[in-house]
Amino acid sequence: EAGVVQSPRYKIIEKKQPVAFWCNPISGHNTLYWYRQNLGQGPELLIRYENEEAVDDSQLPKDRFSAERLKGVDSTLKIQPAELGDSAVYLCASSRPDNYEQYFGPGTRLTVT
Amino acid sequence: SQKIEQNSEALNIQEGKTATLTCNYTNYSPAYLQWYRQDPGRGPVFLLLIRENEKEKRKERLKVTFDTTLKQSLFHITASQPADSATYLCALDDTGTASKLTFGTGTRLQVTL
Numbered sequence: 001e002a003g004v005v006q007s008p009r010y011k012i013i014e015k016k017q018p019v020a021f022w023c024n025p026i027s028g029h030n031t032l033y034w035y036r037q038n039l040g041q042g043p044e045l046l047i048r049y050e051n052e053e054a055v056d057d058s059q060l061p062k063d064r065f066s067a068e069r070l071k072g073v074d075s076t077l078k079i080q081p082a083e084l085g086d087s088a089v090y091l092c093a094s095s096r097p098d099n100y101e102q103y104f105g106p107g108t109r110l111t112v113t
Numbered sequence: 114s115q116k117i118e119q120n121s122e123a124l125n126i127q128e129g130k131t132a133t134l135t136c137n138y139t140n141y142s143p144a145y146l147q148w149y150r151q152d153p154g155r156g157p158v159f160l161l162l163i164r165e166n167e168k169e170k171r172k173e174r175l176k177v178t179f180d181t182t183l184k185q186s187l188f189h190i191t192a193s194q195p196a197d198s199a200t201y202l203c204a205l206d207d208t209g210t211a212s213k214l215t216f217g218t219g220t221r222l223q224v225t226l
Contacts (some may be wrong), residue, residue, distance in 0.1 A: 004156070040121075042202050042216025043157065056213060091156050100145065100206070102214065104156025 004105035018080035025094030035091040117217040136203035144209035
């Protein structure tokens with residue numbers, strides 16, 4: 001099966017600019033996760049979707065971050081405006097119903113200058 | 114406060130030896146624990162899951178133990194190979210519903226000839 005697809009793989013922007021990341025999960029995976037991974041750290045959950053519903057967004061900085069998962073398939077994570085501290089790798093993952101294994105995409109490396 | 118600790122120093126071992134990585138946690142009551150492998154520039158890849166009522170799990174050259182009294186999991190790679198060189202992350206879920214994984218910082222393993 002095809003893996004989790006993310007784009008772009010790399011993005012460099014100036015602070016205060018907007019940026020968006022896109023994720024296409026594995027077909028049939030109804031749960032989708034967005035994580036942020038800082039250098040030398042493990043991934044930290046930002047938001048979790050069950051189909052099109054955001055069921056856990058407690059870690060999402062809602063003043064500048066937003067996400068959507070229209071039709072319960074693809075998802076977009078947006079930052080507006082970006083800050084220097086947002087530089088990190090943004091990972092998307094998906095999982096099947098009743099399966100604890102998460103499948104990760106390659107991530108988008110964001111650099112804010 | 115809740116904490117997951119993995120050895121931040123890299124583990125260097127010789128090919129053919131057994132690598133043992135440690136994951137300690139505090140203020141969690143995990144229903145299960147997962148181990149992931151992460152290569153540079155890639156997303157984590159699921160390796161093994163062990164439940165709170167299981168003491169040991171094996172998969173090929175991999176073995177995971179889970180001691181809820183010591184609040185510790187050990188991850189072993191037997192007959193290690195240079196291709197096993199990567200960062201290994203442990204992750205806990207104490208909801209029992211696969212809804213929220215919290216990752217450790219990971220330990221980098223380097224296997225040399």
